[in-house]
Amino acid sequence: xxxxxxxxxxxxxxxxxxxVALALVLAGCGGTGSRAAEVTPAPTRTATPAATVTxxxxxxSPAASPSRTPTPSPKALEPGEGAVTVLTYRGYAEYGANDRxxxxxxxxxRATGCRVNLRFPxxxxxxxxxxxxxxxxxxxxxxxxxxxxxxxxxxxxxxTSLVPHYDEIPAWLRSQRSVxxxxxxxxxxxxxxxxxxxxxxGKTRPAAAGALYSDRGPVMLKDGPLTIADAALTLKRQRPxxxxxxxxxxxxxxxxxxxxxxxxRRGGAERSYWKEPIQAVQGFTxxxxxxxxxxxxxxDILRAAGRPVKALKGEPTTGWVDSWMISAQAxxxxxxxxxxxWATTAKVQQQASVWNxxxxxxxxxxxxxxxxxxxxxxxxQAKGICAAYRVTDGGWHKKIxxxxxxxxxxxxxxGQCTDYAEWTDRWRLLVH
Numbered sequence: 001x002x003x004x005x006x007x008x009x010x011x012x013x014x015x016x017x018x019x020v021a022l023a024l025v026l027a028g029c030g031g032t033g034s035r036a037a038e039v040t041p042a043p044t045r046t047a048t049p050a051a052t053v054t055x056x057x058x059x060x061s062p063a064a065s066p067s068r069t070p071t072p073s074p075k076a077l078e079p080g081e082g083a084v085t086v087l088t089y090r091g092y093a094e095y096g097a098n099d100r101x102x103x104x105x106x107x108x109x110r111a112t113g114c115r116v117n118l119r120f121p122x123x124x125x126x127x128x129x130x131x132x133x134x135x136x137x138x139x140x141x142x143x144x145x146x147x148x149x150x151x152x153x154x155x156x157x158x159x160t161s162l163v164p165h166y167d168e169i170p171a172w173l174r175s176q177r178s179v180x181x182x183x184x185x186x187x188x189x190x191x192x193x194x195x196x197x198x199x200x201x202g203k204t205r206p207a208a209a210g211a212l213y214s215d216r217g218p219v220m221l222k223d224g225p226l227t228i229a230d231a232a233l234t235l236k237r238q239r240p241x242x243x244x245x246x247x248x249x250x251x252x253x254x255x256x257x258x259x260x261x262x263x264x265r266r267g268g269a270e271r272s273y274w275k276e277p278i279q280a281v282q283g284f285t286x287x288x289x290x291x292x293x294x295x296x297x298x299x300d301i302l303r304a305a306g307r308p309v310k311a312l313k314g315e316p317t318t319g320w321v322d323s324w325m326i327s328a329q330a331x332x333x334x335x336x337x338x339x340x341x342w343a344t345t346a347k348v349q350q351q352a353s354v355w356n357x358x359x360x361x362x363x364x365x366x367x368x369x370x371x372x373x374x375x376x377x378x379x380x381q382a383k384g385i386c387a388a389y390r391v392t393d394g395g396w397h398k399k400i401x402x403x404x405x406x407x408x409x410x411x412x413x414x415g416q417c418t419d420y421a422e423w424t425d426r427w428r429l430l431v432h
Contacts, residue, residue, distance in 0.1 A: 147405025194319030
């Protein structure tokens with residue numbers, strides 16, 4: 001697999017708050033009073049080597065190794081096992097190491113008695129290796145990894161009644177194909193996002209996202225195999241004779257057409273690709289990008305920096321959902337369930353959303369109710385992020401094609417699709 005590079009994802013390093021601060025510095029903007037500047041800087045996911053175990057408490061002992069046989073899914077919660085190993089990207093589980101005010105792991109430990117041991121991969125490649133080679137209880141999985149874990153039986157079907165805050169997540173998120181299989185639920189959505197088509201209004205005024213593949217440059221795209229789905233979505237509208245139904249379910253002729261569109265270089269068009277979201281911001285702030293695919297909140301960053309960047313509105317687009325899953329061999333399933341429920345609460349969702357600048361799965365995070373004060377709390381950061389991603393827009397998600405693992409045995413094309421390995425090979429030939 002390729003480097004995640006998303007906010008994410010992506011689908012897959014995350015858009016951390018450091019992006020905001022750095023973008024404003026690059027633009028020569030102090031950021032005083034801007035919504036973007038209020039976000040506390042966060043560490044990047046590359047700060048900790050893959051497979052390093054970091055505990056919320058420095059001297060914590062590691063969780064026990066998972067058993068070699070599948071762990072039955074509990075029907076009711078029992079006392080916690082005392083420790084839980086969480087495999088996730090840096091920024092998705094914060095324990096105050098970089099900012100004492102940003103700590104939802106320590107509060108979980110105090111509330112549940114489950115000590116948290118964190119394993120931080122740097123990239124999707126490393127995440128892929130860790131889920132295959134190391135012991136863990138719970139993992140935050142992007143669609144391309146989660147889909148494989150489900151198909152290989154590496155994660156357990158969930159008893160959603162053991163996650164009290166599960167029903168606060170909208171039904172359209174809970175039913176995503178990336179977290180379900182048949183009648184079983186395998187993942188609880190955590191953070192999600194979608195891609196916007198941004199353009200420098202001083203250089204171009206595109207009518208549709210298809211301008212990304214026109215004969216004019218320069219253009220910036222997300223670096224990852226699932227970007228092929230963006231091209232497929234354009235072809236779905238431009239060339240209906242191809243019969244594309246789902247941009248993540250492509251026959252070989254459809255995949256050929258999508259990669260051909262991505263590979264066109266008419267008129268000397270320039271293409272660049274971003275892995276980390278800050279690279280997309282740099283492209284626009286430096287003036288080297290005419291049009292590109294980026295995350296909605298980056299538009300706020302660029303506007304705060306005084307850049308003439310706009311976004312196409314109402315266009316169908318692609319997106320992704322990162323979800324919590326429990327290992328089929330979890331040594332601490334009771335603590336794992338408690339962790340997932342904790343991460344689903346409005347308060348933690350708001351903290352994680354602001355820290356990673358991604359949309360919360362629980363929309364109550366946009367203004368969570370404090371049990372301590374009896375009042376609703378809505379920060380300017382949370383308000384801006386929820387607005388940018390249109391979290392409370394009840395119909396917007398219908399225009400988003402959410403990522404799933406491309407597989408050969410698909411439903412939309414009579415089982416004759418191309419799989420993620422082929423997408424990866426095609427992308428490598430295109431970009432590298």
